[in-house]
Amino acid sequence: MTDGTMLGQLIAQAEEEGAELTTLRAIAEEAGTVGANRALARLGLEDAGAAKDMAELRELLSAWRDAKKSMIKAVMQWLGRTMAALVLVLLALRLGFPGWLK
Template sequence: MNRTEMLARLMTQNISTTATPESLLTLRAMIEEASEMGAERALARLGLSDDGARDDIDELRELLRAWRDAKKGAWKAVMDWLIRGCLALLLVGIAVRLGLTRSLT
């Protein structure tokens, strides 16, 4: 029996009974079945219902992690170059201030 048939049977069973603990269990089972069906439908619409979906998600996570690492590395490199440039300008400024540039000409 597939999930659609199961949900239909549970709904019929719940309608024909009165509000008893068993009917509450039936209602809970209906909700669980409906939520699983909805989740499966959503995954199917996203193209993640096949057997390779787990591998696809793992690969996407790897790519995202690599992108974040590359972005972090790029910012670190930019900051390193900016700091080096500022230090070089500071050294040139000190050299000019001390008059060390006269000996170069």
């Protein structure tokens, strides 16, 4: 059972027992806000600078991903050029290129 269905059942049960639906919804909303604030506090994100910190972290992560892509691309290009050079050297040896130099 998910939290949403459990909350819905509890609200329905309380309404049947005489509680006002608006009061129950307000309690559920306040509980959600308190829980979210508690979770943010545990993560150290409750201060006013948290939004700026998260934006900087996202920017840093994006830069890291870009750098990683660039590095992988550069390594693949290097490997491709190395393989092409190796093929040319092997082809020259097969065709007797060292004999042509004599």
